[in-house]
Amino acid sequence: MSISYRIKYADLRTRKPPTNGRRGRRFAARIGGMTTSQSPLSDRVALVTGSSRGIGAAIATTFAQAGARVVLHGRDEAALAAVRAHLADLGAEASTVTGDITVAADLERMRDQIGPVDILVANAGSTSSRPQPIEDITEESWRTDIERNLTGTFLTVKCFLPAMKERRRGNIITLSSAAGRKPSDRTIIAYAAAKAGVQLFTQDLAAQVGPYGIRANCLAPETILTDTNEQWIPDDVRHALAESHPLRRLGTPDDVARAALFLASDESSWITGVIVDVAGGAVLA
Numbered sequence: 001m002s003i004s005y006r007i008k009y010a011d012l013r014t015r016k017p018p019t020n021g022r023r024g025r026r027f028a029a030r031i032g033g034m035t036t037s038q039s040p041l042s043d044r045v046a047l048v049t050g051s052s053r054g055i056g057a058a059i060a061t062t063f064a065q066a067g068a069r070v071v072l073h074g075r076d077e078a079a080l081a082a083v084r085a086h087l088a089d090l091g092a093e094a095s096t097v098t099g100d101i102t103v104a105a106d107l108e109r110m111r112d113q114i115g116p117v118d119i120l121v122a123n124a125g126s127t128s129s130r131p132q133p134i135e136d137i138t139e140e141s142w143r144t145d146i147e148r149n150l151t152g153t154f155l156t157v158k159c160f161l162p163a164m165k166e167r168r169r170g171n172i173i174t175l176s177s178a179a180g181r182k183p184s185d186r187t188i189i190a191y192a193a194a195k196a197g198v199q200l201f202t203q204d205l206a207a208q209v210g211p212y213g214i215r216a217n218c219l220a221p222e223t224i225l226t227d228t229n230e231q232w233i234p235d236d237v238r239h240a241l242a243e244s245h246p247l248r249r250l251g252t253p254d255d256v257a258r259a260a261l262f263l264a265s266d267e268s269s270w271i272t273g274v275i276v277d278v279a280g281g282a283v284l285a
C-alpha cells in the first residue's frame with residue numbers, strides 16, 4: 001500500500017472502533033442527515049468494481065464499515081491485496097475477484113465465484129485520452145473510451161442483473177462523470193459521451209427493473225483527488241480547478257463514497273433513476 005494511500009484513508013481509521021456488531025463492524029453512521037447506530041448495509045453483499053484503488057477503494061471501505069460483505073475487484077492483484085489488508089486493519093473482511101469488465105466471460109467467471117450480490121457498484125472505468133479537436137480523435141481511442149466506460153458498465157449490469165431480478169431485490173450504482181453532464185471545449189469527448197451514455201443507460205435500467213424491487217442510480221463526480229489525480233494534476237492547475245467550483249475545493253474519494261452509501265442504503269429507498277452530481281456545485285458553474 002502506498003504511503004499516500006495510507007494518508008488519504010487516515011480519516012477513516014479515526015472513526016470509532018467497531019463495537020458490538022454481529023460481525024464486529026457496527027459503527028455510528030451519519031446518513032441522510034440522521035445519526036443512526038445501526039449498520040446500514042448489514043448482511044448485504046456488495047461488489048464494487050474497480051475497487052483496487054481510487055474512488056472504488058473508498059466506496060468499498062465505506063461499505064465495509066457500514067456492515068456490508070464487500071467483494072473487491074480489479075486487475076492489479078497487488079493493489080487489491082493492499083485494499084484488502086487495509087479493510088482487515090479496520091476489522092472488516094473482504095474477498096477479491098479479478099477480471100476485465102469489457103470481457104463478458106471474465107464477468108461471468110466473477111459472478112460464478114461470488115454468487116448473487118445485493119449491491120452492485122459498476123465503478124470501474126477510465127480514460128487515457130486527452131482533450132482534442134474531434135477530427136483528431138482516432139477511431140481506436142474513441143472505441144477504447146466507449147468500451148472501457150459505457151460497454152463495460154452495460155456488460156457488468158447485464159451479468160449481475162438476472163439474479164437480482166430472480167430474487168426481486170437489488171441496488172445498482174453506476175459511475176458517470178461531470179464530463180458527461182455538460183458540454184465543454186476542453187473535455188475528452190469520447191469519455192464524456194460514454195459517461196453521458198451511462199447516465200441514460202442507468203435511467204432506462206431504473207425504469208425497467210423498478211417493478212422487480214431493484215433500484216438504479218448514477219453518481220457523477222467532478223475531479224476527485226485520487227492518488228492518480230494527485231500525481232498527475234500540477235498544483236497550479238489543481239488550484240485553478242478548485243476555484244472553478246462554487247465550494248472552492250476539489251472532491252475526495254470519501255465524498256463520492258458517502259454519496260454511494262446513501263444510495264446503497266435504505267435511507268434512499270424511494271430514490272431511483274437519479275444522477276447525483278458529486279461536484280461541489282461545479283456543474284452549475
Ligand SMILES: NC(=O)c1ccc[n+]([C@@H]2O[C@H](COP(=O)([O-])OP(=O)(O)OC[C@H]3O[C@@H](n4cnc5c(N)ncnc54)[C@H](OP(=O)(O)O)[C@@H]3O)[C@@H](O)[C@H]2O)c1
Pocket residue numbers: 049050051052053054055056073074075076077079099100101102123124125126127148152175176177178220221222223224225226228229
Ligand atoms: N477520479 C475522478 O476525478 C473521476 C471523476 C469523475 C468520474 N470518475 C469515474 O469514477 C470511476 C473510478 O475512477 P477513479 O479515478 O477512482 O479510477 P482509477 O483510480 O483509475 O481506478 C480505476 C479502477 O477501475 C479498474 N478498471 C479500469 N478499467 C478496468 C477494466 N477494463 N477491467 C477491470 N477493471 C478496470 C482499475 O483496476 P486495476 O487498476 O486493478 O486494473 C481500478 O480499480 C471511473 O468510472 C471514472 O471514470 C472519476
